[in-house]
Amino acid sequence: MERDAIDRVLGPPDSLWSGAVERSAVDDHVAYGGFRSSQERRHLLLPALHAVQSDVGWVSHGALNYISERVPVSPAEAFGVATFYDLIATEERPARVAHICDDIACKAAGIDDVLADLTERLGESGTTIGSGMWRRSPCLGQCEKGSAAFVQVAGGDDVSVAPVSVDQVIEILSVDEPTSHVTPTSPVIGTSLLNIDTASLESFQNEGGYTALSRALALGPDRILDDITASGLRGRGGAAFPAGIKWNAVANETGTKYVICNADESEPGTFKDRVLMESNPFGLIEALTIAGYAVGASTGYIYIRGEYPIAHSRLSSALDSARQAGFLGADVAQGGFAFDIELRKGAGAYICGEETALFNSIEGFRGEPRQKPPFPTQAGLFGRPTLVNNVESLMNVPAIVLNGGEAFAAIGTEESKGPKLFCLSGNVGRPGVYEVPFGATTRDLIDLAGGIDGDLGAILIGGAAGAFITENDLDLPLTFEDTRAHNIGLGSGVVLVFNTDTNMDDIVARIAEFFAEESCGLCVPCRAGTVRQKETLIRLRTGGTDTATELNLLSDLDHVLREASICGLGQAASAAVQSAISIGLIGEPA
């Protein structure tokens, strides 16, 4: 069974050398192996691990050895990759594993009571009951629901259930064929996304789908690049990098290039990309195709987080439909341009949303970030110039192509152009994704989302890598320039509201724990610093030590993390903690 799963990804072995059971005719004539062949298929390592995990529920020593033989890659390296990911198990696990979110947005919505009940009925996180177990999970990107489960099902499709109750968890772990059960997300204001039948290319085209690609092919790459530059579009994934600069940099390179959609949305409190992919999969494919055409790439990747089974299956079938209809392939829309997209699934590692870690993950290495420079536009995926954009960033592209860069730039403020999606969650009346022109304030957004449930305690802007603000900052426009002037980051558009009933010590501790668990471990500041930060916060909370000393340690950690970490994960790992201290949420002298 394990072999079948692996052969599905890697094809049947054609020789004794590569794991066949019987000798074949070529065996006497052909030499196998070598460095080159090992590199050519290494990118299939994670898909092969996924296949075994999905069919069997864990990756045994035998399965790992067979994968190693087939890729080929050394077993130690394959083990290093497998153990990097939360969703790949190298110890036997039951056939059903329910990952239940206990992260900050769900905490604000009261998940701790649910988990206490769950613990009483099913035992602690990680306890096997029959053929199932539940585990605590970092944010599952279902924040507007207030509770969520992602269930790995051996021999079947993984499912999402949100919101989720204790009874539902117990049912999923025991029924024959569990199915996803997710309440539809509240409307994305200002778009017609909900009119599209996600399974129908025709429906997408009826709503104006693929007209942007036709126009793009008529305009030619240079005009598209000009429009992207003129639009002032900046990255929506957190770094806010001007898209025009990136696109032009890649377009100016020669040789093989890649475009990648970063759909590894894992920032706690962020769920807009999931909603976009679930409601408009064709739109993303169209946007990435335009990007590939503009910069001169013939291969695109969508790297989607492993905990998004619904978005994954919709994208997967949309890709098939687009391919069949000639919108992907050797001659895209009869425009004389070859382009195709591969869908790659993450396996439970926040770090893989960092673009260079994402490259390593696709290439079949541990998802560790690379030291920059060189930048992805020069040397990215497989060492080639690569354009990486977040889902939301790309989703703006069709409109820019159709209406021109200036029209897009007319929306928003001086430095923040266009519409922006915000993820409202926590203690608000109607949590969900809200689209507004840049310039809206936190207060505007909370009003849109039905106001605050209870009295305002604090608001987290930008996610775990963001910062807390209080009532005094409610009128701060959520633009790149205003948040920067205020020394906080807009991040991925998280507006997570906590009322005064929320235990903020718990929230800050959970953020620190998140970074300690998600640190890849490559560089010292982040590997040890995130754990020290967590410990120091625990001491600060339990008391008995000198508060000033502990705050001093946290400040030293803040410096070393920001100054010396390799990548954005470490550099942002102390931001929320420091902001919580600065506004007096934690660390007040007792």
Place this chain on the structure above:
Amino acid sequence: MIESPVEMPASLIDITIDGRSVAVSEGATILEACATIDVEVPTLCYLETLTPFNSCRVCVVEVEGSRNLVPACSREITPGMEISTESARVQGIRKTVYELLASTVDMSLVDEPTKQAMARYNVDPDRWGTWARQHRDVKIEDDLYIRDYDKCIMCYRCVAACGPDAQNTFAIDVAGRGLSSTIATEFDIALPDSACVYCGNCVGVCPTGALMFTSEFRMREAGTWNETEQHVTTTICSFCGIGCNLELHVQDNRIVKVTSPLDHSVTSGHLCIKGRFGYSYVQSEDA
């Protein structure tokens, strides 16, 4: 006749290091540039024979215009670069980095330059508590070398030496994630069951004594290891015709360890099982 390839001389780039103007060859790293004027930058995971891994962050320096500190070991110089190697900002970060390491693992056997650097930056690991210190049993699986991962700083040198930078055996890699990650074979099987060919190149590059000749480990255990009484004899390995330089570390007239010089053109410090461990015949009574 041997023809030596004629290389174009690299063009020189003007940069500033700690206020001094210097011209350094294009393509050099900050660390190499500093070495040309004898400015010492502490390193830990860096080794000149291996690809920089950027993991320890001890060598970070300040570069004018850069938001973060940059690792000297891997960053190439660019024209007009202004580098400060010992600013207060740099010193503060190095102190914390050393402390984070020393509060996590046992650094008692690091080399002298590292010990001096740790003293210079007033490193005080105790202020971090000892919660995250890990305790793992020393792995003694054979008579050749031991693995004591309580001393491992995860510098990745052994992985590089076992893999693409020297041996191409790939018997070990990093497994797991974050602070609990470790160097391991697949499923942590014992070395004799793994792909390990016992070249000992991982031992040769280990900076903390986490990997050690079993002979040295036993002598340290017995309290008889004494480097001041050891002398080093340089010789050439007699097992084959390649001509690897060996450094025989001898104590009480017995070979206790074998290394090879990093700057040796044949070995770059790397050996095979015979050169590294095949010395017992020298001290056989029957010889």
